[in-house]
Amino acid sequence: MVLYLLVLFICLIYLGLDCITIINESLVKMVMNGVFVLALIPMINTGIGMNFGLPIGISAGLIGMLLAIQFRLTGFLGFMTAVIVGSLVAIIFGYIYALLINRLKGNEEIVGIFAGLSFIPIMNIFYSGAPFTNRQMLYPVGSKGLRPKINLENYFKGILDNFMIINIGKVRIPFGMLLFYAMICLAIYLLFKSKLGVGMKAVAQNENFAKLSGIDINKTRTISVIVSMVIAAIGICVYSESYGFVQLYDGPLSVAFPTISAILIGGATRKKATVLNAIIGTYLFQTTFLISVPVANEFLIPQLSEITRMIVTNGILLYAFLYEGKNNSESL
Amino acid sequence: MSIVLKAEGIIKKFREVYALKNINFELREGEIHGIVGANGSGKSTFLNILFGDAVINSSGGFKGNVYIEGNLVNINNSKAAIKAGIGMVHQEFALINDMDVASNVKLTRENIYTPTAILSEEFSYVDKRNNYFQTEKIMDELGIEVDINTKVNNLPVGLKQFVEIARELDKQNLKVLMLDEPTASLNKEASKALINVLKKISEKGTSIIFISHRLDEVIELCDKVSVFRDGEIVSSYKKEEFNIEKISTDMIGQSVVKVDKKKNTIKSKEKVLSFNNVFVKDGHRVYKDISLDIYKGEILGITSLAGHGQSIFSYGIMGLYEMDGDVIYKDEKLNLKNTQSIIKKGIVMLPEDRKELGLLLQDSIEDNIIFTACHSKNKFVNKHIFKSLAFLDKKKIAICAEKYVTEFNIKCSSKRQLVKELSGGNQQKVCMARALATEPEVLFIGEPTRGIDVYSKELILKMLVDINDVNETTIVVASSEVEELKRVCDRIVVMYEGKIFDIFSPEEDDEVLSMAISGKRREVNREN
Numbered sequence: 131m132v133l134y135l136l137v138l139f140i141c142l143i144y145l146g147l148d149c150i151t152i153i154n155e156s157l158v159k160m161v162m163n164g165v166f167v168l169a170l171i172p173m174i175n176t177g178i179g180m181n182f183g184l185p186i187g188i189s190a191g192l193i194g195m196l197l198a199i200q201f202r203l204t205g206f207l208g209f210m211t212a213v214i215v216g217s218l219v220a221i222i223f224g225y226i227y228a229l230l231i232n233r234l235k236g237n238e239e240i241v242g243i244f245a246g247l248s249f250i251p252i253m254n255i256f257y258s259g260a261p262f263t264n265r266q267m268l269y270p271v272g273s274k275g276l277r278p279k280i281n282l283e284n285y286f287k288g289i290l291d292n293f294m295i296i297n298i299g300k301v302r303i304p305f306g307m308l309l310f311y312a313m314i315c316l317a318i319y320l321l322f323k324s325k326l327g328v329g330m331k332a333v334a335q336n337e338n339f340a341k342l343s344g345i346d347i348n349k350t351r352t353i354s355v356i357v358s359m360v361i362a363a364i365g366i367c368v369y370s371e372s373y374g375f376v377q378l379y380d381g382p383l384s385v386a387f388p389t390i391s392a393i394l395i396g397g398a399t400r401k402k403a404t405v406l407n408a409i410i411g412t413y414l415f416q417t418t419f420l421i422s423v424p425v426a427n428e429f430l431i432p433q434l435s436e437i438t439r440m441i442v443t444n445g446i447l448l449y450a451f452l453y454e455g456k457n458n459s460e461s462l
Numbered sequence: 463m464s465i466v467l468k469a470e471g472i473i474k475k476f477r478e479v480y481a482l483k484n485i486n487f488e489l490r491e492g493e494i495h496g497i498v499g500a501n502g503s504g505k506s507t508f509l510n511i512l513f514g515d516a517v518i519n520s521s522g523g524f525k526g527n528v529y530i531e532g533n534l535v536n537i538n539n540s541k542a543a544i545k546a547g548i549g550m551v552h553q554e555f556a557l558i559n560d561m562d563v564a565s566n567v568k569l570t571r572e573n574i575y576t577p578t579a580i581l582s583e584e585f586s587y588v589d590k591r592n593n594y595f596q597t598e599k600i601m602d603e604l605g606i607e608v609d610i611n612t613k614v615n616n617l618p619v620g621l622k623q624f625v626e627i628a629r630e631l632d633k634q635n636l637k638v639l640m641l642d643e644p645t646a647s648l649n650k651e652a653s654k655a656l657i658n659v660l661k662k663i664s665e666k667g668t669s670i671i672f673i674s675h676r677l678d679e680v681i682e683l684c685d686k687v688s689v690f691r692d693g694e695i696v697s698s699y700k701k702e703e704f705n706i707e708k709i710s711t712d713m714i715g716q717s718v719v720k721v722d723k724k725k726n727t728i729k730s731k732e733k734v735l736s737f738n739n740v741f742v743k744d745g746h747r748v749y750k751d752i753s754l755d756i757y758k759g760e761i762l763g764i765t766s767l768a769g770h771g772q773s774i775f776s777y778g779i780m781g782l783y784e785m786d787g788d789v790i791y792k793d794e795k796l797n798l799k800n801t802q803s804i805i806k807k808g809i810v811m812l813p814e815d816r817k818e819l820g821l822l823l824q825d826s827i828e829d830n831i832i833f834t835a836c837h838s839k840n841k842f843v844n845k846h847i848f849k850s851l852a853f854l855d856k857k858k859i860a861i862c863a864e865k866y867v868t869e870f871n872i873k874c875s876s877k878r879q880l881v882k883e884l885s886g887g888n889q890q891k892v893c894m895a896r897a898l899a900t901e902p903e904v905l906f907i908g909e910p911t912r913g914i915d916v917y918s919k920e921l922i923l924k925m926l927v928d929i930n931d932v933n934e935t936t937i938v939v940a941s942s943e944v945e946e947l948k949r950v951c952d953r954i955v956v957m958y959e960g961k962i963f964d965i966f967s968p969e970e971d972d973e974v975l976s977m978a979i980s981g982k983r984r985e986v987n988r989e990n
Contacts, residue, residue, distance in 0.1 A: 320853075323854070325843050325854060328836070329837055332825075332833065335822050335824055336818075336822055336823075338782065338819045339819055339820065341781065341782075342813065342834070343805070343838060344806060346802055
């Protein structure tokens with residue numbers, strides 16, 4: 131992967147494209163998508179596997195943002211309201227999702243995929259029927275139901291992106307954004323150094339052992355799912371403020387797969403992931419996309435970049451599962 | 463008798479460590495050759511080499527030559543070994559649970575209807591009747607009564623072992639049968655049956671290599687014994703020269719002092735834990751109306767044949783089996799649905815299945831030792847507003863782990879070494895340290911000496927007695943080793959068919975106990 135990235139970089143320089151812009155953008159992109167990747171860590175380390183149910187947490191974050199927009203809260207106030215309300219909703223969603231997952235132990239990943247898929251239509255009904263009154267978020271015609279893309283221009287677009295910018299020459303470091311990201315990283319790191327976190331890891335490794343040591347398995351799993359959902363909710367807030375739009379309806383569906391690919395690239399397995407895995411994975415994955423688009427456009431037909439994107443995302447998922455399967459079959 | 467198998471100059475290294483140093487080994491036709499040795503002495507490695515196990519090949523192969531009937535053979539995988547006429551019965555069963563006995567025995571060697579031109583051998587129809595017929599014949603020869611139509615997972619452990627042996631015997635060219643601790647998971651009765659079967663097999667001319675920790679079995683069964691120590695054969699004995707003490711001294715390089723608890727005649731009659739008419743369910747096995755009182759400060763032994771219920775108390779109280787009814791701990795009824803609250807009250811259990819339930823194999827010794835104490839009693843943590851988010855107190859942990867490592871003499875490179883790298887005996891010590899760190903009031907322990915060599919066995923037993931003595935911990939030992947229970951326990955409970963058969967004093971005759979285990983009383987003698 132690193133090699134591929136290097137080749138792309140060389141192509142970039144060869145083609146005379148603007149490296150600095152790419153680097154600037156890569157940092158923003160990392161945080162934009164990185165929070166989602168961090169959201170995977172708690173569940174992986176508790177042995178629940180990849181959180182394919184990510185869209186559920188994202189929906190919670192969306193509700194938070196919708197409320198902030200409804201009450202016309204702008205700037206930091208708006209963003210923080212979105213984050214806090216989103217987190218609260220995520221706790222409720224996470225709890226319900228955990229109930230489901232604790233009943234279907236062993237099949238969490240498949241259950242997650244379908245839970246995510248079936249939850250989205252429910253949310254779609256909510257979006258089209260909910261009694262929001264802010265004209266800027268409703269369909270321009272008929273003024274009923276939320277529009278698929280809500281512009282955040284007047285609310286909190288780029289609030290983190292442009293917070294505490296440090297310019298070194300042409301390189302533009304979004305310090306505030308990185309700080310926000312670092313804080314979440316630190317929180318997760320500390321969580322797994324605490325008693326609760328150690329317990330979570332033990333549950334992943336040997337459930338019955340943990341039980342015999344007096345750990346409430348289901349409670350631990352529930353907490354881990356909730357933490358994951360809350361971070362996912364924060365993630366969508368960060369993503370949206372950076373992207374500039376709130377994407378409703380089927381938007382959240384497209385998040386889970388690339389996110390999981392990213393953490394796998396970073397070296398995580400289905401039972402163990404560290405914060406470092408998430409950071410490295412996100413950076414490599416997002417930057418590859420970022421660069422491959424102009425390079426592919428330059429060399430090949432423009433549509434190909436989108437195709438490459440799909441191949442990389444899904445190919446890595448497949449590779450990670452294959453790699454794990456190979457290790458298992460060798461040990462037999 | 464001609465030599466069937468000859469191994470010459472076998473050397474095997476795992477990374478930089480020698481597992482086997484220059485082993486020379488000969489096996490004659492129809493001979494039963496016993497291999498004994500402490501844990502980690504290289505017995506299993508030797509068998510794995512002869513059977514071409516994948517572990518050997520993936521860790522760099524071995525040096526030396528193996529001859530079968532005088533011909534040099536190149537065994538680099540199990541297929542080659544089977545072709546050369548070597549069969550192996552593993553310590554862990556290699557059976558397909560969802561198939562019936564006959565299919566397991568005949569797997570890959572099924573009888574088939576004549577293949578047609580279109581359908582090759584692979585696709586031709588399996589002749590089930592003939593399979594059953596042949597399997598029945600083998601079972602008859604072995605003298606085992608088993609319904610060959612039952613699925614393997616419905617069989618008791620003892621019979622599964624025989625299915626494995628039958629499968630090996632069914633191979634037409636079988637010359638050498640190797641058994642790696644076949645009796646470890648069997649009780650006395652089944653072991654005896656196994657030994658008889660093995661004798662029969664050897665009379666027919668098949669040679670047997672037999673590994674076991676139980677020296678009395680080895681001596682009864684084998685024609686020759688080789689003692690392994692640190693990857694070398696230190697001595698070999700013929701049947702006439704057998705001597706248990708000599709063999710066990712050779713195994714360890716020093717003599718074993720047997721533990722014997724001084725029996726406390728005065729015991730408090732204070733009940734610490736009582737089960738009143740409890741109901742226990744383990745899968746489809748149901749135990750009803752079971753009552754047992756456990757007194758404070760005693761060591762209580764529980765023994766039974768496999769599947770007769772020796773572990774229901776410990777597994778039940780910890781919620782691994784479904785348990786219902788009145789369980790009174792210190793005049794207080796326990797909520798059996800809430801395992802955490804029970805552990806918090808000071809009842810700790812070390813399961814018999816150490817590797818599966820008793821250890822975090824991927825973690826270090828230190829982490830294992832403090833784990834239960836940390837999570838059940840909130841020890842080794844710093845203060846924090848939210849209890850569960852508190853960080854671990856590294857200093858306290860280091861001191862505690864250091865203390866147990868030196869006190870129990872756990873052999874390791876450091877206390878940060880991973881538990882999976884330790885030998886069985888040392889793993890058990892880590893388990894014991896883990897339980898002790900919680901300062902338990904009642905300690906349940908299952909099969910404390912299973913799979914552990916003679917020397918470590920005595921250490922573990924001594925630890926149990928010491929814990930009981932110093933901390934006045936009540937200990938409940940569930941074990942099938944009656945001889946050990948007699949040495950350490952104050953009372954011995956014998957279970958039969960899911961009921962408490964009787965409670966004996968440890969001074970009771972061996973004979974009475976072993977009869978009780980199989981459900982018979984010595985009524986006649988008492989009347990006299």
